[in-house]
Amino acid sequence: MVLGLNVYGQEPAQLAQQQLEAYNNRDIEAFLEPYSDTVKIYSFPDQLQYTGKEKMRLRYGGMFERTPELQCNLLNRMVQGNTVIDQEEVTISSDRDKIYAIAIYKVWDGKIQEVYFISKD
Numbered sequence: 001m002v003l004g005l006n007v008y009g010q011e012p013a014q015l016a017q018q019q020l021e022a023y024n025n026r027d028i029e030a031f032l033e034p035y036s037d038t039v040k041i042y043s044f045p046d047q048l049q050y051t052g053k054e055k056m057r058l059r060y061g062g063m064f065e066r067t068p069e070l071q072c073n074l075l076n077r078m079v080q081g082n083t084v085i086d087q088e089e090v091t092i093s094s095d096r097d098k099i100y101a102i103a104i105y106k107v108w109d110g111k112i113q114e115v116y117f118i119s120k121d
Helices: 012-025 028-032 053-066
Strands: 035-043 047-051 071-080 083-091 099-108 111-119
Touching: 012 028, 012 071, 012 083, 012 099, 012 111, 028 053, 035 053, 047 053
Parallel strands: 035 111
Antiparallel strands: 035 047, 071 083, 083 099, 099 111
């Protein structure tokens, strides 16, 4: 670790921030850029939802097109080594309740390799 950067280049927090900003801009290409091609998405603690950037493209690309009011506000961020934990407040539209979630990003080789979501029931 040199000057807060991981040995693979970008700092994990930078990757998490990059995808968050692209999410809020509903820019699917910029959103997918920080993720590995084989990213794994889980419901916490270990329920695999899907694998691969192309499945993310299908899921998020459609959502970005259908939800012009989509906005994710970062409430808190913690970083420990290659792990970033974000506490988020997501607005889908003004006529729906906000969604509160925690996203855990695991970074290796300069890309987000795994994401674990915890949603408020």
